[in-house]
Amino acid sequence: MMRHIRVPTKSVESTLEILKKFGWLNRRMRIISSEAENFRLIPLDSNAPIHLPPELSSFEIIEDEGLLENRMNTDWLDYLLEQINESEFEEYRDYWPNSHEFIGDMMVVRIDEAISKFTEKIAIAKLKSHQHIRLILNDNGVKGEYRIRDLAPIGHRKGKNIHTKNLESKINTKVIVKESGQEIICDPTKAYFSTKLQTERLETLSLAKELKIILKRPISICDPFCGVGPALAPLLREENLVDSLLACDFNPNAVNFLFENLTKWDKRKYPNFPKGISKVYQDRIIGHADATKLAQDPELLGIWDLLILNIPHRALEFLPKLTPLLRKDSPTLIRGRIIVPESEILSTNKRLNKILPNKLYGFDKPSLKVKRDYSSSLRLCSFHAWLKISNQ
Numbered sequence: 001m002m003r004h005i006r007v008p009t010k011s012v013e014s015t016l017e018i019l020k021k022f023g024w025l026n027r028r029m030r031i032i033s034s035e036a037e038n039f040r041l042i043p044l045d046s047n048a049p050i051h052l053p054p055e056l057s058s059f060e061i062i063e064d065e066g067l068l069e070n071r072m073n074t075d076w077l078d079y080l081l082e083q084i085n086e087s088e089f090e091e092y093r094d095y096w097p098n099s100h101e102f103i104g105d106m107m108v109v110r111i112d113e114a115i116s117k118f119t120e121k122i123a124i125a126k127l128k129s130h131q132h133i134r135l136i137l138n139d140n141g142v143k144g145e146y147r148i149r150d151l152a153p154i155g156h157r158k159g160k161n162i163h164t165k166n167l168e169s170k171i172n173t174k175v176i177v178k179e180s181g182q183e184i185i186c187d188p189t190k191a192y193f194s195t196k197l198q199t200e201r202l203e204t205l206s207l208a209k210e211l212k213i214i215l216k217r218p219i220s221i222c223d224p225f226c227g228v229g230p231a232l233a234p235l236l237r238e239e240n241l242v243d244s245l246l247a248c249d250f251n252p253n254a255v256n257f258l259f260e261n262l263t264k265w266d267k268r269k270y271p272n273f274p275k276g277i278s279k280v281y282q283d284r285i286i287g288h289a290d291a292t293k294l295a296q297d298p299e300l301l302g303i304w305d306l307l308i309l310n311i312p313h314r315a316l317e318f319l320p321k322l323t324p325l326l327r328k329d330s331p332t333l334i335r336g337r338i339i340v341p342e343s344e345i346l347s348t349n350k351r352l353n354k355i356l357p358n359k360l361y362g363f364d365k366p367s368l369k370v371k372r373d374y375s376s377s378l379r380l381c382s383f384h385a386w387l388k389i390s391n392q
């Protein structure tokens with residue numbers, strides 16, 4: 001049981017103001033309706049005194065089990081509640097964007113249409129509650145072949161001030177993200193990048209190490225949809241894991257960042273603008289290319305041990321165009337991501353096994369592992385396939 005102060009609905013605002021001022025509001029619990037009509041129960045913090053000040057002393061104190069505020073990160077909501085009234089807050093309770101993604105010193109949120117009129121207020125509240133964040137962007141989804149997120153700046157901290165108007169042109173969205181001990185340079189408004197794939201990247205690393213053990217030598221890696229190169233960061237960090245590398249993307253901006261990143265990760269100089277794909281070093285084929293055409297170059301055929309296929313919307317379509325790049329004389333591995341309707345997971349597994357029939361002896365057939373919901377009917381899955389192509 002927990003102490004609640006029972007106040008008429010019309011006094012909720014003024015009571016909250018007083019409770020917040022003294023730190024007596026219990027933010028872990030929700031404001032709930034009272035059995036008495038037109039009254040609400042406001043949860044009191046344990047440090048609230050037994051005898052409340054005169055402004056509140058006329059209200060009754062009720063012991064109630066209360067309701068846990070488990071859906072909310074309450075810090076930013078305090079700042080939101082400074083700008084909107086309690087009834088607006090309650091009306092849109094299910095829409096406030098509690099989750100967010102940090103990309104360097106930027107924060108990405110998704111603001112539902114239903115609360116778009118509060119966008120500026122949300123930006124201010126989030127920036128006030130996250131003092132290390134410089135810029136907040138509203139995520140309108142991933143667009144086009146480059147899979148770039150449509151990110152609209154909605155709030156910007158400059159010195160001690162927060163700006164929410166006329167932001168578009170002047171703001172820097174190029175940031176450095178720290179991940180698994182590496183720094184990744186990216187600009188999510190210019191090239192695809194997601195911090196949410198970190199676990200995926202670490203799984204790829206552990207599979208790559210397994211392949212190295214099987215082959216008893218460093219491995220050659222082909223990442224033809226590499227973006228700014230985040231999957232390569234942990235692989236290149238691992239001593240003696242990577243032998244030769246092919247990395248390309250057909251978004252020139254992504255390749256620019258890739259060159260910058262490789263200069264750091266590979267500890268040697270890379271060009272600072274994307275031309276085509278070229279042998280930047282004897283063991284590094286890097287650049288701007290259409291991955292689906294790589295297999296037209298005979299020099300690239302049959303030489304890669306690990307193929308990374310991060311093109312979830314078109315994985316099945318592109319897979320047959322890329323398998324000729326894999327070695328035929330030793331075990332190989334494909335690591336991919338794919339988006340499929342929930343109802344088609346089984347049939348997609350069958351298709352996958354039809355495209356990749358040369359399973360490595362002693363290993364399981366490739367099969368999709370659901371990672372998360374992409375929409376109400378679509379699932380984002382990953383898979384890996386251990387192959388030995390020569391045994392066909």
Ligand SMILES: C[S@@+](CC[C@H](N)C(=O)[O-])C[C@H]1O[C@@H](n2cnc3c(N)ncnc32)[C@H](O)[C@@H]1O
Nearest residue numbers: 146147192225226227249250251289290291310
């Ligand atoms: C989902 S993103 C993955 C990027 C990167 N692998 C990562 O994990 O951040 C897919 C990438 O494929 C690139 N892309 C799409 N079609 C391509 C093609 N035909 N050839 C090369 N790159 C392509 C896009 O520009 C985008 O950067």
